[in-house]
Amino acid sequence: MWWRSILKTHTVFNNLFVSAYAQCLTINSFNFVTRHPVSRSFSSNACECTIGDVIDQWSRRFESEGITEPVESIEHIVAHVIGTxxxxxxxxVRNDRLNxxxxxxxxxxxxxxLSRMPVQYIIGEWDFRDITVKLVPPIFIPRPETEILVDFVLKRLNSLQLDSCEILEIGCGSGAISLALAHACKKVHNVIKCTAIDASPYACDLTVINRDKLNLTNQITVVHAALKSDATVEVFKTLNGASDVDLNSKLFNFVVSNPPYVPTKDIPKLQPxxxxxxDLRALDGGDDGLKVIKPLLKYTAKVLKPGGxxxxxxxxxxPEYIQFFTNKYPDFKLHHEHxxxxxxxxxxxxxxxxxV
Structure with a gap:
């Protein structure tokens, strides 16, 4: 299918982009990603403009170029430049001037x-719940909706009043979910241990950076591992010298995941x-969007503790399919709760x- 060639090309591009991005943010000319030269009249008069003027002018430029959230985009960039x-x-500080x-x-x-790079990559970090995570392309950007997922997990965790808790996150990306959970529980003195896995070595490295920055090394173990179609996990590497763990036999109280779930045919419809x-591999869920979810359900049935x-x-x-799955396979002992x-x-x- 024609869209599969897009995915293949994008994978190659991702591998090149990881190294190119670092160079991109250290130079003033972004010729390799942009076809929109800065207006010379704007550039030459910029020192005479206030921050408010700069925001107004660039928001209009963004809007004219079809950039989504033009005002928010320039406000985030300005905030980053002035160090807030x-x-x-x-x-x-709208009446102040930039040097x-x-x-x-x-x-x-x-x-x-203007070249459609997300603001999160441009400024290199983003707030997720009450933490800030470093972000680099092509690692998946955590969305605001996923904060709701964390809230539901924390609500359930608090209702169970466990003295200790083992949590597995499948597909950690930047580590936002595990980091937010561990950070929240650290504040209320719950003892939790998170194991965060991802098939991308770049995602695992980024999770380690974010984990260490938040002083959560003792709470989170990062493992370069992939969930396979046969509902087993293949471990490639456990990062930072942690002891090896058998993820096909270890039991957990919670499993949390924001897996790829966008049907392949819908990938070309996504924003530029x-x-x-x-990384479209973090989004592409196959023909029905369930390519990862189906083995994830079967795998979870093996590694969740009773009552997990x-x-x-x-x-x-x-959700309708997931409820159908749990009813069709009673031997898995999975019950659709909500x-x-x-x-x-x-x-x-x-x-x-x-x-049980």
Whole structure:
């Protein structure tokens, strides 16, 4: 199929982009990604403009070029350039002026945005719940909706009042889910241990960086491993010298995952920011979007402790199938507990319980 050639090409591009990205953010000219030269009149008068003027001018430029969320994009870039993490702080400095170095940096980053690079990659980090994670392409960018998934896991964890808890995250990406869970439980003195796995070595390395930055080394083990179609996990490497773990026999209280669930035919319909820069393997769920979810359900049936919980983020069409699956295969002892809504009132999160 024609869209499969897109995925193959994108995989090659991802491998090249990892190294190219580092070089991109250290230079002022982004010629390899941009076809939108900076307006010379804007550049020459930039020192005379206030921050408010800069935001207004670039937001109009973004909007004219079809950039999504034009105002938010430039506000995040400006906040990054002036060294603040809060967009609200910009309100207090709209009448200030940028120096020449800041102007050059801002214009370079704006050129990246014109080339549809996501803001999260441009500024190199993003807030997720109450933590900040480092982000680099093509590692999957955590979405706001996934914060809801974390909230449901924490709510269930607190209701069970476990003295200790073993959590497995399948497909950790930047590590946002495991990091947010461990960080939240550390504050309330719950003892949890997270094992975060991903098939991408780049994702595992990024998770380690974010874990260490948040001082969660003792709470999170990162493993380069892949869930296979036969519902087993193949381990390639356990990072940072942690002891080897048999992920096909170890039991967990919780399994959490935001797996690839976009049907392959829908991949070309995604925004350019996603198609060009993010790893489509973290999104592509096969013909029906269930390519990973089906073996994940079977694998979870083996590694969940009795009374344990599986939380999944899925496509709105998937909860019905998941409920069908749990009813069709009673030997797996998986019970569909609940389906939760996302911000747009779509069925997005599924909770499953391993029965005794």
């Amino acid at each position: 993490k809060k967009i609200t702080d910009i309100l207090n 020449e170095s800041q102007i050059n940096k801002l214009e370079s980053l704006c050129e990246c945005r 920011e996603i198609r060009i820069y993010e 919980h599986l939380f999944l983020e899925v496509d709105p069409t998937h 389906t939760y809504k996302d911000f747009c009132n779509n069925d997005r999160f599924v909770e499953i319980v391993k029965t």
